Amino acid sequence: MQHTLSVLVENKPGVLARVAELFARRGFNIESLAVGTTDRPDISRMTIVVDVADKSFEQVRKQLHKLINIIEITDLEPQRAVERELMLIKIKVKKESRSEVIEVVDIFRGKIIDVSKDSIIVEVTGSSEKLRAFEDLVRQYGIKELARTGRVALSRG
Amino acid sequence: MRLTGAKAIVKSLEDEGVEVIFGIPGGVVLPIYDALYDSKIRNILTRHEQGAIHAADGYARATGKVGVCIATSGPGATNLVTGIANAHMDSVPIVAFTGQVATNMIGTDAFQEADTTGITLPIVKHNYLVKKASDLPDVIQEAFYIARTGRPGPVLIDVPVDVSRGELDYQRKETPRLPGYRPTYKGHKRQITEAARLILRSERPVLFVGGGVINSDASAEVKKLAVDNHLPVTHTLMGKGAFPETHRYSLGMLGMHGTRYANYAMCEADLIIGVGVRFDDRITGKLSEFATGAKVIHIDIDPAEIGKNVGVDIPIVGDAKAVLKELIQTVDALRKEENSPDLRPWHKLIYDWKKKYPLNYQLEGKLKPQYIVEKLYQITRGKAIICTEVGQNQMWASQYYKCDYPRRFISSGGLGTMGFGLPASLGAQVGKPKDLVIDIAGDGSVQMTSQELATAVIEKLPIKIFILNNGYLGMVRQWQQLFYNRRYSGSCLKREVSPDFVKLAEAYGLKGIRVTDLDQVEPAINEALSHRGAVLVDFQVEEEENVYPMVAPGAPLYDMIGDILYPVEKIHPEKAEEPFL
Ligand SMILES: Cc1ncc(C[n+]2csc(CCOP(=O)(O)OP(=O)(O)O)c2C)c(N)n1
């Protein structure tokens, strides 16, 4: 099962390495990981998405907790959290398909942020499912490159 | 106070109450060694960095204080790795200092550069790469705090040479600021109450204690809980001494080479109360058949240990001592309410097992290693601090040297590090100068760190090294005999060719004694113990003796092989105590 962990960490060198090493050593796979500072410069937030069985998930959580630089771990349940991910996607466009692509971008409330002769770069934000749906739809035109930030999330309320 | 980084390190160590450090100098730690030259801290020069950290480890286990060691960058630091992993597995508080190349050289593959914090990341409780001299006081204070509190463990501090040479204003905080580090000491009240009720209601309880009891200084509480409630007690290798082994409620050690009665008791129990234990695979045997009929209470300071290997009915996160105190009180308070079952049938069953299946061996034939440990136990009346190497020697030591007090049996449990015993015994002797410290060794293991014989002599540490010399990597040979058709591939040490341990001892300035026959054992032990300095005794024992009983790897705990079952009376009966009541 997929879990989204929101982890507050001390903003110190090496913290990311500690987290990554722990996941690798205990044999847990990270689906995505996003890091950035919070409103406090000495504290960063990591949003980690893992796909593990529930028993192993308890282990991940407890092992993470043992890292000295980790301050707080929250398991964000999807119903009680907002989740977003940002994707940049470079789509091939021909004269004939251009307006069709733009229409899809509009439906997904995407933004075109770069235009060239035979491709455009689109920025789309939303849940992972929405991004996947968008990606599936534009695949027929040809995807040249794609980058995703990984999920970030906050609990509601 | 304006100090150099190196002086601040030494000052911090003094402020932490450090009395001794073990280490070897090198280029980038020269500033620290120079500062140590003026300090009262005893500075023990070992002959290998592995020796330094195992000595710090033995010191920590024998005294309960934090062990400190120091090594230079690159090879000095990598030589510490085994010792760090060893301390991590056995939860031993150690602060290890390593030198590092100057900050502006880091990442350039400079001379003797190694990514020490990277290499040690998975095997430390925490580590630091210090970038500024002004960070040193806080970092060192935090390191000691982290090493000794919660579940103890090794902390490494990597200090670039320019940081040691730099300057700072020395100031010490009241308490370290660690927002992400808050170990739980007090157990959950409701869980403790439930545990107490289970204890009062169980018919076949077993108290199962490990190294956590010793770390938390909780053996008095273990004893009280056991005696008040008539709980049979079994211990892990790390838990030896947590409960007096000569007590009639003691079942001895359980697991792969545990006693039959301890393993049977675990299999038949309806309640297992694990305190400061990890339920590791050497203990549980085949996991799916482990204690299938028992409810499990698990008390541990590390929440990640609870439910890791074995399903737990009542988890209690907390310090063993604090939780046991509460538990004892709660059980007492609830005793009147509960109509507790009669435990006599359970104790009778255990008594019968003890009579029927004592630890045993065949004395006939060549000199037997078990006999030597038994004699040693009798002659020292169980009063020595025993360190062990790894392998058969370790298991015989733990089977035949009974231990009644904590911190008096020092052995590499989780990592199983050959070469640990000799340097650990040096550290134990440094910490406990008035005690008799003995390393029960194997001929293979002792050769992994035998250069520390020089340290023993030079530092005047009168340790006694008793080598159970079977000419083999004996435990490996045993497995090859049992599971690989006696194909002794790469396990024969050819003792008749090399080394001559007596000459080796003498070359280093120790007294060396060789024993080949049964009747020499007692005089040799007495001679060794009465000698003022360090002694090495080379006991040339039976080559193909095995450690029994044994639970084969992957087999369930009740399935033990190898020991002699009939007739019990003829072979060295270990007297079973009368049942209680
Ligand atoms: C550093 C290290 N290398 C290898 C092993 C694997 N091993 C476990 S026991 C053992 C044999 C130990 O031989 P010895 O010290 O002579 O003890 P004995 O079993 O003969 O008493 C070996 C090689 C180990 N535990 N540690």
Ligand SMILES: [Mg+2]
């Ligand atoms: Mg041997």
